[in-house]
Amino acid sequence: ILIPFLGLVLAFWFYSARENFKPEMLKGKRVIVTGASTGIGEQMAYHLARMGSHILITARTEAKLQKVVERCLELGAASARYVSGTMEDMAFAEHVVKEAETSLGGLDMLILNHVGTSYFGYFNGDVGHVRKLLEINFLSYVAMTTSALPMLKASEGSIVVVSSMAGKVGFPFTVPYSATKFALDGFFSSLRQEFSIQSVNVSITLCILGFIDTESALRAAAEVLLVPPAPREECALEILRAGALRRRELYYRYGSTRLPLLLRDWAAELLDYLVRSRYRLDGLKRN
Numbered sequence: 552i553l554i555p556f557l558g559l560v561l562a563f564w565f566y567s568a569r570e571n572f573k574p575e576m577l578k579g580k581r582v583i584v585t586g587a588s589t590g591i592g593e594q595m596a597y598h599l600a601r602m603g604s605h606i607l608i609t610a611r612t613e614a615k616l617q618k619v620v621e622r623c624l625e626l627g628a629a630s631a632r633y634v635s636g637t638m639e640d641m642a643f644a645e646h647v648v649k650e651a652e653t654s655l656g657g658l659d660m661l662i663l664n665h666v667g668t669s670y671f672g673y674f675n676g677d678v679g680h681v682r683k684l685l686e687i688n689f690l691s692y693v694a695m696t697t698s699a700l701p702m703l704k705a706s707e708g709s710i711v712v713v714s715s716m717a718g719k720v721g722f723p724f725t726v727p728y729s730a731t732k733f734a735l736d737g738f739f740s741s742l743r744q745e746f747s748i749q750s751v752n753v754s755i756t757l758c759i760l761g762f763i764d765t766e767s768a769l770r771a772a773a774e775v776l777l778v779p780p781a782p783r784e785e786c787a788l789e790i791l792r793a794g795a796l797r798r799r800e801l802y803y804r805y806g807s808t809r810l811p812l813l814l815r816d817w818a819a820e821l822l823d824y825l826v827r828s829r830y831r832l833d834g835l836k837r838n
């Protein structure tokens with residue numbers, strides 16, 4: 552009886568000792584958000600603005616970025632600016648970080664969130680597309696992290712990497728996308744280990760998201776996925792919370808059980824079956 556009781560007391564102590572999130576934690580912080588012209592990235596920019604951060608956003612579409620910056624200033628951002636360009640180009644990825652150095656004088660949080668367009672359907676054998684997507688969704692994340700590291704070490708800052716359950720478990724119909732998200736887990740989980748060995752005080756938060764109600768995700772998967780999407784505003788706030796609290800990973804809308812991961816390691820075929828049963832195949836557009 553005593554051992555389970557002590558376990559419960561310890562678990563309660565551990566959870567109550569964990570710091571709670573306060574919006575002031577991000578007040579005055581210098582933050583880059585990539586992929587912030589739409590979707591979850593746009594919502595993160597608005598939350599950061601309400602919290603009084605200095606925001607630098609990026610994506611390709613200048614007109615949308617301009618509007619997001621205007622809205623951020625209305626909402627109370629300490630400052631807001633954008634750089635437009637494509638993350639297919641590693642020099643551009645590095646340029647965004649340089650811009651933080653020149654215009655903000657440093658960086659506290661790097662939020663890597665952008666994602667290149669892919670298809671939703673059976674793998675079509677296009678190796679060129681896989682390479683391009685790896686450049687946008689993975690290599691540019693590596694390039695930005697590398698360039699930002701001196702500033703993040705100086706500020707003892709944070710890296711937030713937006714990934715997906717498709718980067719932890721094999722999902723059908725998103726083969727190239729899943730490959731890029733698995734790559735992020737490998738790179739950033741290994742890097743976190745090295746930071747720990749070298750006492751580098753830069754946190755890495757990997758965000759494992761489920762289906763979120765952004766326009767692009769609804770367009771791609773609403774007809775096929777048999778699960779309701781979660782709201783992007785709440786998702787964006789949970790990502791910022793996890794980053795500010797320097798959490799190792801965030802599982803958004805998977806609850807505390809993280810059941811898919813338990814099954815992945817102990818009952819992989821059952822998980823594969825459950826994953827497949829969440830799709831309505833007649834809704835799938837043929838490539």
Ligand code: NDP
Nearest residue numbers: 586588589590591610611612637638666715763765767768
């Ligand atoms: P959106 O499609 O809404 O936004 C993607 C962003 O990336 C846009 O700002 C887009 O702007 C930008 N982008 C696209 N291509 C490029 C490029 N070549 N270079 C630079 N920027 C680019 O995505 P979501 O908000 O839905 O997703 C955000 C993150 O959350 C992604 O990492 C995604 O994988 C992850 N996620 C989302 C889920 C969902 O259901 N929504 C589920 C699981 C994970 P522009 O076109 O102007 O360049």
